[in-house]
Amino acid sequence: MSAAQKLRLGILGSGKGSNAATIADACKTGEIPAEVAVVIADVADAGILERARERGLTAKFIAPGKFRTKLDDAAESAYIQTLRDAGVELVVLAGFMRILKGEFLRAFAQRVVNIHPALLPAFPGLEAWKQALEYGVKVTGVTVHYVDQGIDTGPIIAQETVPILQGDTPESLHARIQEAERKVYPRAIGAMARGEVRTLGRQTIWK
Numbered sequence: 001m002s003a004a005q006k007l008r009l010g011i012l013g014s015g016k017g018s019n020a021a022t023i024a025d026a027c028k029t030g031e032i033p034a035e036v037a038v039v040i041a042d043v044a045d046a047g048i049l050e051r052a053r054e055r056g057l058t059a060k061f062i063a064p065g066k067f068r069t070k071l072d073d074a075a076e077s078a079y080i081q082t083l084r085d086a087g088v089e090l091v092v093l094a095g096f097m098r099i100l101k102g103e104f105l106r107a108f109a110q111r112v113v114n115i116h117p118a119l120l121p122a123f124p125g126l127e128a129w130k131q132a133l134e135y136g137v138k139v140t141g142v143t144v145h146y147v148d149q150g151i152d153t154g155p156i157i158a159q160e161t162v163p164i165l166q167g168d169t170p171e172s173l174h175a176r177i178q179e180a181e182r183k184v185y186p187r188a189i190g191a192m193a194r195g196e197v198r199t200l201g202r203q204t205i206w207k
């Protein structure tokens with residue numbers, strides 16, 4: 001695939017940026033036939049911005065506005081405009097700790113994906129690895145899914161299981177889940193970038 005045809009990704013995050021770094025590196029090696037057009041964080045000193053800058057990527061902090069769990073209207077417009085200006089075709093959420101809805105999802109309809117640290121529809125919401133451990137399940141995992149108006153409810157693109165081991169702590173389980181994330185997210189985005197994933201209602205069909 002030539003550079004001109006490469007899918008343009010916009011990555012949004014609030015934290016360390018390990019998923020963003022893995023995705024950017026997979027774009028570099030060609031495992032994902034896409035390029036990272038812009039990385040945006042809602043936290044000024046988030047590691048994800050540093051991970052992006054050290055890779056020579058465009059990295060921007062855009063203040064989220066007055067709410068704690070979502071973007072306010074002005075911030076939402078600024079996020080949409082920045083992604084559009086960068087020519088972004090697929091928005092990749094990588095630890096972005098705010099709910100996106102309304103205008104944002106209309107602007108990028110069916111073009112926002114997220115990674116969730118559990119096997120959805122089990123354990124949506126925050127600290128899903130902790131929820132799984134406390135519930136006592138023997139197997140949890142990770143889910144790549146489209147983002148819709150609900151919380152972690154969009155069509156599932158890919159999943160991978162992670163066993164819960166005797167003696168696991170939230171930290172040890174989270175570390176293994178993050179390892180699985182770093183495999184499954186690039187794999188899913190790569191398949192999407194190659195046009196190998198179709199959506200049929202709630203089903204996604206891989207070539």
Ligand code: GRF
Pocket residue numbers: 013014015016017018019020048094095096115116117178181
């Ligand atoms: C990941 O564990 C992901 O499951 C969750 O947020 C975390 C982000 O970590 N949504 P990082 O910023 O990619 O290191």
